[in-house]
Amino acid sequence: xxxxxxxxxxxxxxxxxxxxxxxxxxxxxxxxxxxxxxxxxxxxxxxxxxxxxxxxxxxxxxxxxxxxxxxxxxxxxxxxxxxxxxxxxxxxxxxxxxxxxxxxxxxxxxxxxxxxxxxxxxxxxxxxxxxxxxxxxxxxxxxxxxxxxxxxxxxxxxxxxxxxxxxxxxxxxxxxxxxxxxxxxxxxxxxxxxxxxxxxxxxxxxxxxxxxxxxxxxxx
Amino acid sequence: xxxxxxxxxxxxxxxxxxxxxxxxxxxxxxxxxxxxxxxxxxxxxxxxxxxxxxxxxxxxxxxxxxxxxxxxxxxxxxxxxxxxxxxxxxxxxxxxxxxxxxxxxxxxxxxxxxxxxxxxxxxxxxxxxxxxxxxxxxxxxxxxxxxxxxxxxxxxxxxxxxxxxxxxxxxxxxxxxxxxxxxxxxxxxxxxxxxxxxxxxxxxxxxxxxxxxxxxxxxx
Numbered sequence: 001x002x003x004x005x006x007x008x009x010x011x012x013x014x015x016x017x018x019x020x021x022x023x024x025x026x027x028x029x030x031x032x033x034x035x036x037x038x039x040x041x042x043x044x045x046x047x048x049x050x051x052x053x054x055x056x057x058x059x060x061x062x063x064x065x066x067x068x069x070x071x072x073x074x075x076x077x078x079x080x081x082x083x084x085x086x087x088x089x090x091x092x093x094x095x096x097x098x099x100x101x102x103x104x105x106x107x108x109x110x111x112x113x114x115x116x117x118x119x120x121x122x123x124x125x126x127x128x129x130x131x132x133x134x135x136x137x138x139x140x141x142x143x144x145x146x147x148x149x150x151x152x153x154x155x156x157x158x159x160x161x162x163x164x165x166x167x168x169x170x171x172x173x174x175x176x177x178x179x180x181x182x183x184x185x186x187x188x189x190x191x192x193x194x195x196x197x198x199x200x201x202x203x204x205x206x207x208x209x210x211x212x213x214x215x216x217x218x219x220x
Numbered sequence: 221x222x223x224x225x226x227x228x229x230x231x232x233x234x235x236x237x238x239x240x241x242x243x244x245x246x247x248x249x250x251x252x253x254x255x256x257x258x259x260x261x262x263x264x265x266x267x268x269x270x271x272x273x274x275x276x277x278x279x280x281x282x283x284x285x286x287x288x289x290x291x292x293x294x295x296x297x298x299x300x301x302x303x304x305x306x307x308x309x310x311x312x313x314x315x316x317x318x319x320x321x322x323x324x325x326x327x328x329x330x331x332x333x334x335x336x337x338x339x340x341x342x343x344x345x346x347x348x349x350x351x352x353x354x355x356x357x358x359x360x361x362x363x364x365x366x367x368x369x370x371x372x373x374x375x376x377x378x379x380x381x382x383x384x385x386x387x388x389x390x391x392x393x394x395x396x397x398x399x400x401x402x403x404x405x406x407x408x409x410x411x412x413x414x415x416x417x418x419x420x421x422x423x424x425x426x427x428x429x430x431x432x433x434x435x436x437x438x439x440x
Contacts, residue, residue, distance in 0.1 A: 050352055051321065065313045067320055075308035087295035100287055101271065121405045134271055 006031035009057040013039055013208050015107070016068035017056040018159035018198050023072045025194035027079040027157070048074050072155055084152045091146065098138055098145060099156040105131045114170040114209055115171045115218045125171045129178045136182040143188060145188050150192060158189045158199075165202035166209035229266050229277040231258055233428050235327070236288035237276040238379035238418050241269035243292045243403035245414035246375070247299040285287050292375055299387040299416055304372045311366065318365060320357055325351045326380045334390040335438045345391045349398045356402040363408060370412060378409045378419075385427035 005158065006024070010017045010033040024031050025085045036046055036055050049057045049064035058065045058074070064154050076084040085092050112124035139145055145153035164186070168174060176183040189195055213219045225246070230253040234337065243276055244251050251386045256275050269277045269284035278285045278294070285294045296304040305312050330352050332344035359365055363371035384406070388394060396403040414415050433439045 060310075063310060065310070066317055070313055070316045070320065071317070074309055074313040077312065087292055090280075090283060090285070092297065093290055093294040096290045096293070097286055100290065 005061050007059040009036055009043070009049065009059070010034060011055045012057055012200060013205065015159040015162050016054075018162055019068045019155055020056045020075070021198045022130075022159060022194045023075045023084065025197055026082055026084065026150070027075060028081065029075070029079055031131050045092070049178050053176070067181060068159075069156055070154065071104060076152065079089070084147055084155065095146060095152045098135070098153045098169055101138075102135070102153070102157050102160060105156075108166045110160075111166050112214060113217050114169045115216065117218065121171055125173055128167065128171070129173075132175065132179045136179045139181060139185055144185070150189065154185075154189055158169055158186070158195055161186050161190075162199045163205055163209065166206050169206055170177050170209070170213070225281050227279040228253050229256055229263070229269065229275050229279070230254060231256050231275045232276055232420060233425065235275075235379040235382050238382055239288045239375055240276045240278060240291050240295070241418040242375050242379060242414050242436065243295045244306065245417055246302055246304065246370070247295060248301065249295070249299055287325060288379075289376055292372065293411070304375065306366055306371070315366060315372045318355070318373045320421055322355070322373070322377050323378060326377075330387045331382055332382075333387045334433060335436065335439065341391055345393055348387065349393075349395070352395065352399045352402055352428070356399045359399070359401060359405055364405070372411065374405075374409055378406070378415055381406050381410075382419045383425055383429070386426050391432070391435075 006029055008017065008020055008031055009019070010055060012035070013127065021031075025218075032044075034045075036042055038055070043207070045059075047117075049059065049211060052066065056066075056071060056187075058069055058071045060074075060078065065071050073085065085095055086150050087208040106128075109124065109128040111124050113121060113128055116124050129179070145157070164190065166174060228237065228240055228244075228248055228251055230241070240252075243250075250394060251425040254263075255267075256262055258275070262273060266275065267273050269279065270286040272286065274286070276286075276288055276291060278291045280294075280298065280341070285291050293305065305315055323419075325346075330343065332340055333348055336344050362368075364370050365377070384395060410419065430439075
């Protein structure tokens with residue numbers, strides 16, 4: 001397969017793009033990343049490929065797929081090696097539920113920490129830790145969300161953790177003190193080649209979030 | 221199969237519950253509806269079955285599945301007759317995209333009409349019509365979203381239209397004047413037995429929304 005058959009409209013700092021790249025790495029699919037400049041204007045290709053006009057968009061032989069969790073499921077169904085979703089309908093429903101839970105909760109909760117000031121930071125931090133505790137309960141004593149193997153929920157979740165160093169910095173806390181099992185899952189997952197290759201260095205994420213806070217007037 | 225093998229934690233006015241009931245009707249699956257009193261206190265079963273504590277929850281042989289679109293996909297995968305999702309990975313990704321688009325946009329846009337006053341109603345109406353126009357474009361000249369047969373996106377979308385009579389009343393507009401093809405799809409779909417059986421009468425929906433507006437202080 002030629003590399004250009006799989007193109008990702010990408011942004012290095014987007015956890016949603018990271019999900020797609022981790023899934024492609026897990027499947028061993030070669031792809032071309034086309035960086036979008038989200039502040040400098042989006043490409044015509046991005047705007048015409050996704051009605052939301054957002055990265056990531058995966059172009060597979062020219063046909064666009066949008067929304068990161070939908071793209072990861074599409075990758076799983078299109079390249080059958082190393083399945084990411086469980087084989088039974090009930091397992092798949094559970095995996096989709098937790099992926100959706102992460103989508104609905106984690107990013108917004110993190111934003112409520114790093115975009116806030118004073119007392120609101122404490123409220124945001126409390127909410128964030130509650131959400132991670134719910135996820136920690138779903139993880140239980142398993143190595144990964146579906147058991148022994150790294151799969152769909154792990155990909156959806158681990159990409160979000162790329163921003164956790166910024167939440168910890170601006171919220172002045174250590175997640176490990178509150179959620180030791182979830183933190184062990186993060187460490188375990190970050191050791192995977194697919195994840196290590198995709199997740200940017202913590203300092204670079206913190207630098208970006210610091211700049212973003214200033215831009216949005218969240219800093220004095 | 222005994223009826224009690226499939227139990228739905230249900231609420232008659234919830235479009236999200238309607239989705240599940242339409243899917244079960246399409247598949248010919250017998251089920252027991254257990255009404256939840258959302259204002260009077262939720263059942264222990266609901267609170268322990270879904271981390272969000274929200275209807276609908278489908279209990280299949282006692283095992284809970286939550287989130288309406290995930291439940292509909294689970295029903296499709298568990299009962300193979302009359303498939304709802306397309307057979308190819310790309311078709312499924314497209315169907316999931318539009319279901320997700322409906323989830324992210326339609327209910328909130330409707331709420332912005334019926335919970336607003338004065339100028340805000342006009343803004344809400346304009347946004348709502350734009351969203352339906354995007355969906356109308358995705359429908360194109362087809363009878364249903366996936367072509368000739370009523371499927372996943374149709375179920376996800378048609379349930380939302382149960383509240384449209386209330387949006388039209390409180391927004392003082394007729395969707396048909398703006399989106400004739402989408403309105404024809406509504407009429408076509410409402411004629412299906414599965415849909416007709418599940419969607420409540422327009423007057424009852426309007427009565428509920430009127431009461432809800434009063435309760436929430438959106439009425440003078």
